[in-house]
Each structure stands twice: as structure tokens, then as C-alpha cells.
Amino acid sequence: MTLETQVHQKNLVKWAADKPEVVVFSADLTSSTEVRLFAETYPDRFYSFGMTEQNMMSAAGGMAREGFTPWVHTFAVFLYRRALDQVQMSVAYPNLRVRIVGFLPGITTPGGATHQAIEDVAIMRAVPNMTVLETGDAADVESVLDVAQAVDGPVYIRMLRGQIPRLFTTPMRLGRARRLRRGSDVTLFTAGITTEEAMRATQVLEQRGVSIEHLHVTTHKPFTDPAVLEAASRPKYGVITFENHTTVGGLGSEVAEVMAEHGVGKRLVRLGIPDTYAHGGSRPYLMRHYGLDALALVRAVEKLLGEDLNIGEDDLAAVRVEPVHGDFKAEAL
């Protein structure tokens, strides 16, 4: 696994080169959302809205009505919290091609409760017409642009910035989870940054004889991937969801809905931020504190199996995460 920086910054400029319909809106967080290079490269297609998120969101709807595709960038909290009414009435109701790019998902920021988007998936998933996507690595961050641009309606993207891992070698596909591991004891669904964290745990768990089916979810809505139902139906012990989001309304709820609707009688453990606001701190600290790290996942698996696997922090720290070379190879494992 390699770590890369400014993936969106560089990729967006390249990607938008032959797409004159793509314009970028920013709310005074241009560098913080990695669109500075876009603004410098295509100043004519870059619109500064200052700190007027509600106004910016409505304007994005207006411009989409004229045939352009606004890519609205700011911190997620200022989009789905501050500008939710505008998201709904100026963009989602008219089913306009606005791409809402929300940064700082969950506890990926030390900025505390005001900056941490911990319930965005739940809220955006409840908005009619909205497609909801989440990125977990550099490949996702790059390929989500094509996935979103192909949707004839509004799209919300949980975006990553700064230093991010490259875990995958194939592009994201709409409504298709990435299968990272085949197994029969426990089925694990992860999304966003919990995927990399889970990959540490699953390696050690496999070494201790626990067979894990692991899917990385990138499309929260529509949540219709048949592979999800198939994977949730199979495990001997149960299903675990693991998300950088509160346990209410996000990935755990999505999986629960599918399982209940299809009568899948398996146990479901939902790991995530336990229905609480978080606070400011380093990412490792927050992941530990709110139960979003590999160790928390190991403990959940142990509980599901009813056995102590004798895995400690040292075992997890020693794990080297290797990139997954696409679904095909992963499935053949």
C-alpha cells in the first residue's frame, strides 16, 4: 500500500480538461478542499461563493438548470447541515446535476464537532433523488468523478483529502461493492476509512482461523448491490458493519434494511460512532476513543464468535496492508 497526497487536487484538473460543462463552486475553503489548482488552471470555470453555503447551493441548482455541472466543494457539515433546505429544494427536488463534494467525513478532522460530518450519510440518504457515494482510497477518489458525472441527478460524495492510501487498482463502480476477501464465518461491510483499518484486522483474524467475507461499500444509495444480500446471507456467525459515521442511518442501517427485507436471520453488529457527537483530537486517538480502529473490530468479531482470539495491538501494528488488485483477483482468493 502506498500513501499519496493531494489526489483530488491533481486528478480533478486532469479530469475536467475536456469537460467544459464542469464548473467548481467553493465556499472560502478552496485550498482545504483541494480545488486551488483547478481555480488556477481554469479561473473562468471556478466560482468563489465565500461563506454563503446556502446561497451557493441554490446557485448551483440554478446553474445546473442551464446545462452546467457544478461541483460544489466545502466541508460536508456546511453542506448537509447548514444548507440542507437548499440541497433539498434548489437541487434534489428538481433532480439537478449538482455534485456535492463533502470533505472531512466522520473523525477524519481534529476540528471537533462543528467540523465532523458524522451523520451525513443518514441525512443525505433520506433525500429523494440523491445518490450517495463514499471514497475510501486514492482509486475511489479518482474514479468517483466519472461515477458521479454519469448520474442524471444530484450526487453527494463523502470525499477524502490530504494523505490517503491507495488500496485498489480498479475504478469504483456505481452500486457495486468491492469484494476484498471471501470467507464463511463473518461477513464484514466497511466504507471510507474503515476499510483500510479493517484490512489490518482481517489479516490477523484469518491467521487465527477466522474466515471473513469483506466488502468495501462505495454506493450508499441506491443500496441495491445483489452482492450485499448474497454476502449477508452466508456467514456462519453473523454480519458486522464498520463505518466512520454514527451507527444510526448509515452503512449499518443500510445493511440492516436489506437483511430485514429479505428475511436474513443473521446477527448484525453495527460498529461506528455510537450515536454521539465527537470532539477534537488526532485521528488515531479519535479512532481508538470512538471504537473505529482495528482493535475494536477484532473485539466485535470475538464477541460474535464467543471466543478470545488473543489478538493484541502489537499483532495489528505489524500488519502491512497490500493493495487489492481488483475484484477479479480478490474473488479468486
Add this chain to the structure above:
Amino acid sequence: MSWPQEAKRVADGIRRRVTAFTLKNGGGYLSQACSSAEILATLYTRVMNLGPSVAPPVPPPFGGVPGKNPDYTTGAGYNGPHEPERDRFFISPVHYALVLYATLVETGRMAEEGLEMFNQDGGTVEMIGAEHSPGHELMAGSLGQALSQVIGVALGRRRKGETGRNFVFMSDGEFMIGQTWEAMETLSFYRLDSVIAYVDANGQSADGKIDEVMGIEPLKERLEAFGAVAVEVDGHDARALAAAAETPHEGRPLVVIARTNPYCGVEVLAERAPKFHYIRFAGPEEKEALERFYVRKWGGRE
């Protein structure tokens, strides 16, 4: 007929039709017709460069909401086709919907039968207009969002090199809203002189007199401080309303503050002061008083 005479005829027709519906329905947004009749009449008969309606004279039934829905229709076509050199019209306070429907009938853009569909279940001629309602193009019922949406439209039209102007009809109550001021500073920042707002400054909002609800004055000075060119006119004077659109405003948005009277033309409402937002009849006497007024002014009801 000269255009001021035509505007007068349209304004009178708006008041007559909205009064009739208020009587028929036992209530309605009547004072909005009283205050805005000349504004809408002047915009439609004199100021705006709109093509003829491209929508069916009788509005279609509700065809569902936008999305994966081939039956969806928009109400924008009543204001003519979208063409580069044509103006566009956007209504922001969509509880004025009946006033706009009446305007469309009076200006030959919608059939009278369409008006009969007002507030009927399963129709598009709704009480609070949505974008499928005749003459409407945006979702504006959550007040304060239309002007920002028009910013996007105007920026998009500028990108395409279109020269048509973008008229926004607003209510003064919307100047309580933060988003309105965000929009105003953005219009100035982008020098969007293609946007012209007409404000029905009737001094009324849902609770009553705006002065007692929230402070929005001095509106002209506030708008100027935000970079707009603002003019105040008598909102019942068609000539003054039309002349205001010619105010030089290169590189700046233009806001026409039309000072209006919430019972103009239906003076029997005067005694309801200070509550005009939605006219309800407290008892049969009130309704009869409006009936008598109607007959005296317009003759028998159709």
C-alpha cells in the same frame, strides 16, 4: 389600447379574479393581489421581453415530481420559450401563485379553465406554487432561495453568451432572510446586472406588519450598501414601475422597491389592519361585506 391602459385592465382583472376566488374558497391570499397587481401587470405587459406561451392553455394534471419520471412537466413554458435574447421571469414568494395565475389569464397565457383548477386535488395549479405550476420555474416556497437560484441561472446564461435579462419578483418579507443578503452580495460580486428584482414592499408578512416582526428598513440604503442599484417607486403606478426598469445599473443588480398598499383596489379590507397575510372570514358579515364590495365594483360574479 395604450400600454398603461392595458396594464390597468390586467391589474383590475387580477384583483377581480383573486377576490372571486377568496369568496369562493372562504379565504385566500387576497392582499397580495391588491399590493402586487400593478407590478405583475406592468412586468408582463410592458417591461419583460417574453415570447408567447409554449405551454398548454389548460394546465396538465400533476404528472409527478422530477426524477425518473417522463411525465414531469414544468410551469416555465407559460412565460414563453427559453431563448438567448429573451427575458426570464422567476417568482420568489410563491404564495402569490393565484395572483400569477390570474396574471397569466389576463395576459392570454393561460385559459380561464386553468384558473378553475386552482387548489384542486391532483392538479398543478396549486395554492403555493411549485415549479410545475403555471408561470413557475423554480422551487421557491422555502422563501429566500429563488434569488440565489437565479444567480446560478444568470451565471450560466452569461457563460453561454445570452443577453436576456432575469426578472425576479420578490416580497419585502424576504429581506428578513440571511440568504437574501448572501445573494445580494454575490450578485454585486459577480456584477450580475442581468438580474432585476421587483419587490412588492407591502410592509406585510405572516405575523402582520413587518415593522413589528423584524426590522428590514431602510431597505433602499441596505441594498445600496450591498452593492445594488435600488430605486423606490409607487407600486401602483404602472408608468413609474416601467420606468424603474430603465434605471442605469451597469455592473450591478437592480432592485425596484415597489411601495404598495395591501388593500389597494379592495378597500373593504382596510379595516383588517394590521393582519393581511391570509384573508379569512371571521363570520358571515365579513364575507358579505366583501361580496357587496365585489358586486359594487365588478358586478355579478361569474
